[in-house]
Amino acid sequence: MATQVTVELVPLADGGSAEAAALLAGIYLEYFDESALPMAVRYARAAAEAGLPAGQRTYGHILATGLGVEEDLARAAELFRAAGEGGDAYAAFNLAQLVDDPAESLRLFEIAAREGIVAAGAVLADRLSALDRDEEALGWYVWAAERGHTGVMNAAACWCRDGIGTTPDLIQAVRWFFVMLTHGDGDGIHEAIRLAKAGALDEEEIREAGRLARAPGSAEALISTVLRSGRT
Known part of the structure; x- marks a missing residue:
């Protein structure tokens, strides 16, 4: 199925469709082996250069992880920021993990969480807990747990039991x-x-x-x- 989809998307991407290029890059990364990395890089870069938030996020991920390219965290952060400003919540989540400013990181995690990125809510809860902002942390633990994040359910349970951030x-x-x-x-x-x-x-x-x-x-x-x- 993935091969068939790529066959259909390649002419569109090569014809200048940033959306098709971003989709192709994601497919190559998700469903193909390392031999497809050059194609993933090519189409992700094209989508990013066209200013498409999804393309910026994907190419940022490639640069941040060094997939088929030399790792470049600074450029990855720039791309995540641009994509986040374009409304891509996953890009905001990715950027939150790269920035040095703790306050900005918290702000970005919250932006991503409020856009429905459950993992962002879980990480936000951990960060708030480390700052002893227990009531806020518990709120996000429960928020993520209610959305199926298994990693925070025990924290939500134990905090409710022990009265951390709430009455028992x-x-x-x-x-x-x-x-x-x-x-x-x-x-x-x-x-x-x-x-x-x-x-x-x-x-x-x-x-x-x-x-x-x-x-x-x-x-x-x-x-x-x-x-x-x-x-x-």
């Missing part, structure tokens, strides 16, 4: 432990069991956590195996 909220904590389990990570369920055994939540609170997690089965399993067995 065990329902929300168990909610995220349940969500972790639905994503194949069973580490958090042990903490949910511990909380249930300690009597920290009653049946209705566990059910509410299960409802929020869209995992009512996990809630009923916890109730039947822990609460109704006498928390032994």
